[in-house]
Amino acid sequence: MGLERDTIVAIATPAGRGAVGIIRLSGDQAVAIATRHLVWRGASPAARQLGRARFVDGAGEVVDELLAVRFPGPASYTGESVVELHGHGNPLLMERIVAELVRSGARLARPGEFTERAFLNGKVDLTQAEAVGALIAARSEGAARLARRLLAGELGAGLAALREAIVAVEAEVEAAIDFPEEEIDPAGGARLAARLAPVEAEVARLLAGHAAARHRIDGVRVVLVGAVNAGKSSLFNRLLEEERAIVTPEAGTTRDYLEGRVEWAGVEVRLVDTAGMREATGAAERAGIERSRGEAEGADLLLHVVDATGGPRAVSLPERPTLVVWNKVDLGAPPPPAEVGEAVACSARTGAGVASVRAWIVSRAQAAAADESVACLPRHRLGLEAVARGLRAARQGLIQGLSPELIAFELRAAQEALGELIGERPPEAVLEQIFSRFCIGK
Ligand SMILES: Nc1nc2c(ncn2[C@@H]2O[C@H](COP(=O)(O)OP(=O)(O)O)[C@@H](O)[C@H]2O)c(=O)[nH]1
Ligand SMILES: [Mg+2]
Missing domain, CATH: 3.40.50.300 (P-loop containing nucleotide triphosphate hydrolases)
Structure with a gap:
């Protein structure tokens, strides 16, 4: 669960003026840092309940009159302790509040860092994390609907099931490597190939609907x-x-x-x-x-x-x-x-x-x-193509009676490409690419 991470802060609402401006804090010190600046009107509120407070700076001067709420981890957006301050949507006031919170120990969040933490803390898989960006960016009702399906975990769950099916076949192939007496005879090869066929078909279906999803x-x-x-x-x-x-x-x-x-x-x-x-x-x-x-x-x-x-x-x-x-x-x-x-x-x-x-x-x-499929982002296509290549090679290898080492290699490649899509052990560069496209405060 939650590793020890510093506490981040950002304005979560769009730049400019509005009736309400929301500032978000996340991390172990979120409550401690916020509390230092809040003077409650009445008793301090329970978790997940809004309370009225004055936000004061280090010298005790009132900066804004606002509503504050805390979400204790792990049942929060990021999985960490989260505080939200709902003040007046004036950029000058909000920036001053953020500056005060930084002075008290918070750090300015990078773009997408709240969602990145949700991912790193296991709240969502990678396909769901990037769905947040897609949902915010959606420009039509249809695009938003697709992003909501992604956010609900439809793709991640589907890919995880495919991966399990591949791992099961891979285990049998590995057994043939470790115990030569369990070699894969032609009938066994055909049987394993038949188990891969529906997995391959599902990957093909997701890929076929990718172009439509881009539209x-x-x-x-x-x-x-x-x-x-x-x-x-x-x-x-x-x-x-x-x-x-x-x-x-x-x-x-x-x-x-x-x-x-x-x-x-x-x-x-x-x-x-x-x-x-x-x-x-x-x-x-x-x-x-x-x-x-x-x-x-x-x-x-x-x-x-x-x-x-x-x-x-x-x-x-x-x-x-x-x-x-x-x-x-x-x-x-x-x-x-x-x-x-x-x-x-x-x-x-x-x-x-x-x-x-x-x-x-x-x-x-x-x-x-x-014919849109929920595999709607460019990263999904690249990943699924790698999965399809591995599966095709493995299935043909099984039918042709190639060495189990070769078949296991291809299955592992397919299975790892799926893992990467879901976000298991994601390379730093992939995370950087995904989250840097978000806006700050998300
Ligand atoms: N009578 C008539 N004139 C049109 C029609 N459509 C465009 N025009 C006229 O044709 C000229 C060129 O139009 P424009 O839209 O600039 O054409 P473009 O060069 O293809 O962009 C203008 O004088 C328009 O008013 C039409 O349906 N009927
Ligand atoms: Mg013209």
Whole structure:
């Protein structure tokens, strides 16, 4: 359980002013340090109950009037003794309180250090610890839901079960190494391989849903491309429901790409407006067109905006699901001909057909995010790929009757990769990477 650690302190609420600002302390001395500065109004409160107090500095001057609560370890967020001070959300006051607490023996917390301690004290596994960061960072309801599943331990528990299954097979293989008379005959090899198959399938399922989970968290990138003056910026503004991009009758108005975020049906959609494709007339426009190509390459979905009344049309596009937006139909243009493929007749000027464009994006974006797995962070993919490699090699080795040493080696690699994902004996560098991305006070 809790090793002896120094007491850390940080402001837990966002920077800036608010009705309430919360300061958090964690460590063996948390209560002792806080108590030195608290003058209770009435009796000091019981554990996990708020009490009213004045916070005084070393000279006895009142800094703030606040509510204070203590959570004794190990039943606290970090597993250590924790104190929270709920004062007024003024950064000057809060920083002064933190400075006083540091003067009395606390140390400023590093980013993510409270959650890191929760992990180090065994309150949560590593997948749950990083879920805290994901939950705080989530920008759509769907992303938050995924982070909550991670926080609830769904991935960690699933991985631990897979690991046990591998360890059981590994034990039998190790026995064959230690006791040659227990060698693995072809039937035995097939039987062990069959036990690994469902483990391999589950890892494959988690990996298969990773890309969808990334779409859920990062959003689906929808890039508007097309010739100059087709109406891309007008449509971009319509979809965002705000006048973001500059629209003019002049060709080549948009030179840089613009990005806007919307949340539709639980999926974050990142709309990107680009410079129209044509032979550029100036250096800035040429650079803009280069960027347009880059953006189109990075797109999940493309909206190819076409001026239905004619005008330039030639643009070469990368292979992506594409909707042709047959724009300016208010000018009496004919409907889109069949050969343009999936198309919607639209007028960015009147708004006709824009709902259909949006519906297409929503259905594609939902489809992209639909098969999400809870293995949703980049670290999960790398780890699971290592697990899959080890499992595949071990299973094939069992079927082909390779030496038990080799098979045991691969099983150990798979099993250790799982352990690393859950956070058993994690290398310092992994922890550093995960927790340094948090904000301070988390
Ligand atoms: N009549 C009509 N004009 C449009 C429509 N969409 C855009 N325009 C006009 O076409 C010109 C170019 O539009 P803009 O959005 O800047 O095109 P972009 O170069 O593709 O970004 C502007 O004068 C717009 O007002 C439309 O649906 N109908
Ligand atoms: Mg434009």
